Amino acid sequence: MRPSKINPKRVSYTLSLLASYLLTIWIVLTLNFLIPRLLPGDPLSALLDSESSNYVFDPQIRQALETYYGLDQPLITQYGQYLLDALRGDLGASIQFNQPVIRLIQSHLPWTLLLTLTAMFAATLFALIAGSEAGWKRATRTDRLLTTSSIILANTPVYFLGMILVIIFGAKLDWLPLAGGRTAFAHYDSFIAMISDIGKHLILPAFTLSASIAGVSFLLIRNNMIMVIKEDFMLVARSKGIPEQRLKWNHALRNAILPFIAHMAAHAGMAITGAVFIETLFNYPGMGRLIFDAVGSRDYPVIQGVFLIVALIVVSANLLADLINARIDPRIREPLT
Amino acid sequence: MKASLSSSYPSAPVMQILTRLYAWINNLDWDILLSSLILIFITSIAIFAPLISPNDPHDFIGKPLEPPSSAHLLGTNDAGQDILSELIYGTRISLSVAIGAALGTMLLSLIIGGLSGYFGGWLDRILMRFTDVMLTLPRLPLLILLASFLDAGLWQTILIIALLFWQGKARLIRAQVQSLRQRGYIKMARSYGASSLYIFQRHILPQIAPLIVFGLVAAAGQAVAMEAGLAFLGLGDATAKSWGLMMRFALNLPGLLLTERWLWWLLPPALSVTVLMLAITFLGIGLERIWNPRLEQHD
Numbered sequence: 001m002r003p004s005k006i007n008p009k010r011v012s013y014t015l016s017l018l019a020s021y022l023l024t025i026w027i028v029l030t031l032n033f034l035i036p037r038l039l040p041g042d043p044l045s046a047l048l049d050s051e052s053s054n055y056v057f058d059p060q061i062r063q064a065l066e067t068y069y070g071l072d073q074p075l076i077t078q079y080g081q082y083l084l085d086a087l088r089g090d091l092g093a094s095i096q097f098n099q100p101v102i103r104l105i106q107s108h109l110p111w112t113l114l115l116t117l118t119a120m121f122a123a124t125l126f127a128l129i130a131g132s133e134a135g136w137k138r139a140t141r142t143d144r145l146l147t148t149s150s151i152i153l154a155n156t157p158v159y160f161l162g163m164i165l166v167i168i169f170g171a172k173l174d175w176l177p178l179a180g181g182r183t184a185f186a187h188y189d190s191f192i193a194m195i196s197d198i199g200k201h202l203i204l205p206a207f208t209l210s211a212s213i214a215g216v217s218f219l220l221i222r223n224n225m226i227m228v229i230k231e232d233f234m235l236v237a238r239s240k241g242i243p244e245q246r247l248k249w250n251h252a253l254r255n256a257i258l259p260f261i262a263h264m265a266a267h268a269g270m271a272i273t274g275a276v277f278i279e280t281l282f283n284y285p286g287m288g289r290l291i292f293d294a295v296g297s298r299d300y301p302v303i304q305g306v307f308l309i310v311a312l313i314v315v316s317a318n319l320l321a322d323l324i325n326a327r328i329d330p331r332i333r334e335p336l337t
Numbered sequence: 338m339k340a341s342l343s344s345s346y347p348s349a350p351v352m353q354i355l356t357r358l359y360a361w362i363n364n365l366d367w368d369i370l371l372s373s374l375i376l377i378f379i380t381s382i383a384i385f386a387p388l389i390s391p392n393d394p395h396d397f398i399g400k401p402l403e404p405p406s407s408a409h410l411l412g413t414n415d416a417g418q419d420i421l422s423e424l425i426y427g428t429r430i431s432l433s434v435a436i437g438a439a440l441g442t443m444l445l446s447l448i449i450g451g452l453s454g455y456f457g458g459w460l461d462r463i464l465m466r467f468t469d470v471m472l473t474l475p476r477l478p479l480l481i482l483l484a485s486f487l488d489a490g491l492w493q494t495i496l497i498i499a500l501l502f503w504q505g506k507a508r509l510i511r512a513q514v515q516s517l518r519q520r521g522y523i524k525m526a527r528s529y530g531a532s533s534l535y536i537f538q539r540h541i542l543p544q545i546a547p548l549i550v551f552g553l554v555a556a557a558g559q560a561v562a563m564e565a566g567l568a569f570l571g572l573g574d575a576t577a578k579s580w581g582l583m584m585r586f587a588l589n590l591p592g593l594l595l596t597e598r599w600l601w602w603l604l605p606p607a608l609s610v611t612v613l614m615l616a617i618t619f620l621g622i623g624l625e626r627i628w629n630p631r632l633e634q635h636d
Binding site: 020023024027028031032035036039151152155156157159160163166167170171178269272273276277280281291292295296298300303304306307310311314315318 | 477485604
């Protein structure tokens with residue numbers, strides 16, 4: 001391959017993309033700082049909610065806490081301190097678990113990544129095959145069946161889907177574990193035993209999540225496929241006598257995937273939303289379960305920390321999708337010679 | 338198709354009405370028919386809840402965790418309240434949030450999309466940049482953050498859902514308004530000195546009415562999902578009788594899935610949320626097919 005020349009247009013596009021994402025990250029950080037301070041109750045009364053078990057009656061201790069958290073400083077100083085702390089990875093300490101928020105996130109994030117990435121991979125694989133098949137043979141019975149069930153899947157609350165699956169395969173048939181990310185207090189004899197235990201716990205939550213994402217992905221691929229089939233180049237390829245299967249996979253699907261990649265980032269947000277419900281339902285030890293537990297005990301630093309990290313991940317996924325899209329979309333790419 | 342049918346009987350008004358009626362019945366949309374029936378059914382339950390509900394859902398009328406009986410068709414919950422009554426009153430919360438949040442969402446997207454599309458320029462750039470940022474943010478975590486700091490009741494839930502779901506709809510409205518603004522008759526109206534507000538009400542609003550209706554339906558569906566979802570996560574008014582909270586309390590019972598209790602305690606509210614969401618979705622799909630026949634080609 002020829003070494004690619006620097007394309008000034010693309011450099012400026014990438015730079016403006018980066019700038020807009022930096023702006024988004026700054027807004028995320030600022031929102032996270034402002035929401036507790038603008039909404040009723042200052043962060044201290046939130047930390048020391050009179051309804052929570054941590055409520056402190058002694059005004060002197062409350063005063064000391066206020067100084068400790070820097071709430072007696074002017075807002076702008078607090079903001080500067082907050083930004084510095086956040087950049088250093090200091091997200092405060094959890095009230096409930098009594099340990100740094102960032103450490104809690106470090107131990108929960110891998111589970112969520114495992115769950116969401118597995119689910120997204122499975123959903124995408126299904127959508128690519130079923131979506132191109134349905135779009136190719138549009139308005140047939142298979143297409144109608146797949147399309148209607150995808151619309152239903154995409155609009156069914158993910159916890160309902162999960163409930164049905166866990167009742168059938170977990171409680172009734174007893175094939176798969178009801179909850180958790182691994183067997184509690186298990187000592188594994190081998191690495192394989194650990195993997196198979198984690199895998200067994202992963203099947204139901206990951207399948208639920210992928211089913212709910214697959215509905216939307218399928219509809220997207222199918223509609224893209226229908227659009228591509230109508231393009232002139234398809235007619236040309238067909239008239240050249242290219243066999244049906246090659247026409248479908250090499251010519252149509254390749255082009256139908258392009259707009260799909262931009263949507264992959266949106267899927268990251270959707271997968272996170274689904275993961276929060278699924279992890280809550282299945283008691284899966286990821287970020288969703290963490291935020292659910294934090295909500296239950298009004299552990300505000302954890303809620304804020306999880307929001308911040310999840311927002312950063314979703315924003316980065318969006319940036320990545322935009323960059324990939326700019327790279328592979330022939331309308332942006334320079335002609336290859 | 339409608340046009341060709343009515344043009345074959347151009348002179349007789351009665352025939353015209355009949356052919357229209359025929360075309361209407363012929364095109365009768367099962368999506369719309371079924372989903373409207375379900376929605377009317379749920380709405381009547383919500384309106385007449387005090388009449389049809391066997392008990393007050395807040396009353397402690399029996400022993401906790403009773404199985405279904407003739408007195409309590411769906412048994413009682415962990416506090417000894419009648420589950421069927423809770424389910425009936427739950428329609429009120431889901432529908433109020435659906436309607437309230439849909440109206441709020443569309444008002445916001447109409448204001449932001451309308452201003453952005455109509456005036457363009459720097460206002461458009463600022464508003465759309467803001468919209469893009471809001472589109473990128475993960476909604477549910479932000480919703481959880483807001484709800485947990487607001488200690489959300491019904492109104493707060495409606496407000497925060499409206500605040501987080503306008504972005505995509507605002508973009509659609511902006512695009513439509515932007516293209517309408519370039520049309521000759523609107524340019525002409527402007528050159529005659531018509532005020533922006535007048536043009537918006539007289540010429541633009543009727544044109545984007547279908548968009549607004551689709552948006553309302555879509556937003557109502559999202560609002561139902563989000564309200565139930567927040568309550569499912571334990572956010573919101575803990576004394577309210579909503580479907581999401583019923584599921585939360587049921588799931589809080591250890592070993593719920595190992596007994597038969599899920600059948601009358603967990604399943605009915607979960608099924609209700611799902612049926613309501615699907616009815617709203619298919620209503621939206623049906624309406625879109627009627628008002629936007631171009632879409633059907635891709636469908």
